[in-house]
Amino acid sequence: MDSAVSTSASAPGALTSPAAERNSAAILQVLRAHLPADGRVLEIAAGSGQHAAAFAAALPGLDWTPSDPSPEARASIDAWRLKSGAANLRSAERVDMLDEATWPDEPVNAIVCINMIHISPWTATEGLMRLARRSLTRPGGLLYLYGPYREVEVPLAPSNAAFDESLKARDPAWGLRDRGEVETLARSHGLALTLRRAMPANNLSLIFRRG
Template sequence: MLPFSQAAENNKGPLFEVLSQYLTAPGTLLEIGAGTGQHAVWLAPRFPHIHWTPSEQPDYLDALLPRLAAEPAANLGPAVGLSVQDDAAWPDGPFDYVLTVNTFHIMSRDQVMHCIDQACRRLTSGGRFAVYGPFRYGGQPTTDSNRRFDESLRARDPAMGLRDQEWVVARFADHGRALLGDHAMPANNRVLVFG
């Protein structure tokens, strides 16, 4: 049995619909936190004009590699071990696209800032960075379920938790990247796209 995420299975279709608006030109994509690999193996073949590089923390590569081996695609590259705060671990790039799904709320604020910084350094001038996950708006979760989720994350680790959308937008603005889209997704999630 391959590692499996029901959330990834549920959101891959809606995620494809949003990404189709932005991943239009041929190029290269870095996926940060590829998890079980379900997004990589399903999305990459649907964007044959994009070379897809999945990455994951070294300790979690064992959950990613079996699916990549079981479901190869011509444009799906080998997985990269990546800890976002380890500058030396980042692939050189440049990348035309960066995608991360359900990672910002399990990273600390410093890790999110470092991720944005390092990814933007490797993103081409016209590149796009898409971030999927739950966010707070105006300092508040958007639903009761997101509030409970936020509280459970912070109880597990005070460094984790839903990020304020406005704070994330400001961090990208620090690197000259503007918010191009903010899309509603299943289960009270969003996709923020920067470029």
């Protein structure tokens, strides 16, 4: 869970992330254009649950399952689910990229993972790619990633450099990842990068698809 959260006055038991409030509309625009019209979506590291509630309500043809390893996050996700009333939004599941025993067995059409890769050890990204290879069983299965990255061909924004330093001060295993390294890892699991889109506040949307 991101430390920059507060209790929501509009949804008892729910947490509010300012970052989720700011980026939800921009992310939804990308998801609406690239996710299938129907099918199953698994959200990894769903955090407060604001994204899950917003996206499920906006994309009613999708069966949306949010997940998070944190009990506090799962409680917040379910509070947002109850507030949203979206029939296609499932209860939060415990799924941890560092614990393969928690990974679901059912195939899905898409996996969505927002702001996890830089706030977790690299082994979590490795786990995410293994899960994607296992769960995205059909050609064209989609993995969506959002967050800040380092890129060889793009100068690092000062705000992202400061953010990277603050993350590493909190945990040396955290920090902005090199987009090329993430792409190479994905490719080794049968996932090809098909979209790189610049997003507000020096973030990126990355879409990988199963061959």
